[in-house]
Amino acid sequence: MTDKRLTGGIIHTYQKYDPKRFPDPTEPPPDLVSPALNHMMYYGSMRELTEEELARAIHLDPSQIAGLGPSLDALMAMLEERKRHILETYETDGVRKKARRRYHDYAKQIKPPRRLKEFFHQAVREEQIYDLERIWYKADDDHSPFAQGLVQLIDRLGDKYEIDELAAKYHFTGRTSLTIPEALEIKAELEKIDELLKQLEEARETAQIAIIDMEALSEFTQPGDLETLSQLQKQVRDLLREMADQQGLEFSKGQFKLTPKAYRLFQSRILERIFSELQASRTGRHSGPVVGEGAVELPSTKPYEFGDSVSNMDITQSFTNAILRDGPGLPIRLKSDDLVIHKTQNSPKCATTVLMDMSGSMRYEGQYVNVKQMGLALEALIRGEFPGDYLQFIEMYTFAKPRTTGEIVELMPKPVTIFDPVVRLKVDMSDEKISEQVVPPHFTNIQHALQLSRHFLASQDTPNRQIILITDGLPTAHFEGEMLYLLYPPDPQTEAATMREAHLCQREGITINIFLIPSWSQSSEDIQFAHRLAEATQGRVFFTAGRDLDRYVVWDYVSHRRDIIG
16 A cells, blocks of 8 residues: 655744744945935934934844844744733732722712812712812812812722733733722733834834833843843944944044045935936036136037137047058158047036025925035035036025034024014124124025025136025015114015125126925915016026925936036
8 A cells, every 4th residue: 555645744933933944134224324314414413323213223134133033923922922921810800890889889979068069979970080280279278188088099009900901901811809009000011012012023123122121021021031132232332333443433432423434325315315306317417518717628529610729639549540541661751631629528517606504484384494404415526527617605584694514413403582572683793792603593694695696606617507496485584784674574675685695696797596395375476576686697497395305406416517608
């Protein structure tokens, strides 16, 4: 008789932790820099980050931590077993009746004053702590027997609430009855187990062992289990420090500090995100054949034409043409028809100032974060692709201040200090008794920012000069000599002063491109002003979604560098 038994047997499949699967050593490490920089962009703080804060901000690959999964699974199984044992041991119907009877029996012993009697009995029937507290506040004497009895009654009603919640939250199947104190202890234990299970589950997914409450876990585990987990925690900490060092986060005295390398990495990732969305036909970022300084030879060639510079001649091809025409031999005589010239591409220098609105209105929907991210992206683009270009950032609020790239992260929208619906202020800034610190900072002074930009751009030896203005609407401040005017709602006097400065920019060949970001208070007047300001210098207006501001500005800068003529 043939043996019909099937080969093989039960196959055990470990779906989550495969001992044969190891992470690819060429796989890029998780991004530690972006979470840290994003935090600082929102809060404007350059304080150092603790290991715990950094660990919570990133997603590690648990497969890189040997033994992490099985250890956490074992701890979770132990807690689940403890929870199952409790639910299969006790019942809660009896203790619920005890808690309710205890509450009502004690309520019968309390003798309320006549004026509060009806309210008291209604509150007892409806079992509302809020109503009992209101009655306590109406009692004349906090130390009276009635007031003290109310406190005890509220405490008993609170216990009843807790036990009702225990019975509703967990499914008990046992038969052992509980006393009220025991039921409250069981509830606290089950909730602690649930919280630990949640922490362990998250740690299993993200390798964030720092989120586990070791002190609470020690109540349910053996000393050896915690020792293993502590070793894994140290392993994660060492891995975190190694990756942080690779990405420019310097560890010192228990905290991480951002270095210039981290900034450059963050900026490069912004640019990668921006240019990854370019269409296939527009991926090139090279300047086109435009007029400017610094000609660069291209591989392609063309026949010589009168006026071409012989400095760009393709010598090899030109002599080859002459030999093919006259045959081998000396001397080789070149004629104009033999000459071949390399095509050239000019890379014109461009000078740009970026006016970053940090007035009070920029705090809405976190618009200031989008502005700062745009600044870092634009600086990275120019440093990497157009190193000959000039770039200057200017912070714009009640005043205008030049800022370096390193200061961009710390910029924050200015706090609103005046809440009057109409503001008409005039400040003499030539008065030595008045400093900028006492002037309300949350207004928008486009005129001063344009003036400062004009002074920066005047010293740049290039005809290609532009101002990128990022704002959400009309200006509300301007200078007339040393006199500063703060006018809200926006006043024609401020707009006129701003337009005068725009015409001075136009006279000096400076173009103003405006990126208008949305705001809760934006109206048609804001849009019309932006158009008038751009038209005064033959510039353009872009209507942008705040979250895409970096993409709009960078793309426009690249396309403008392609076709700029000066």
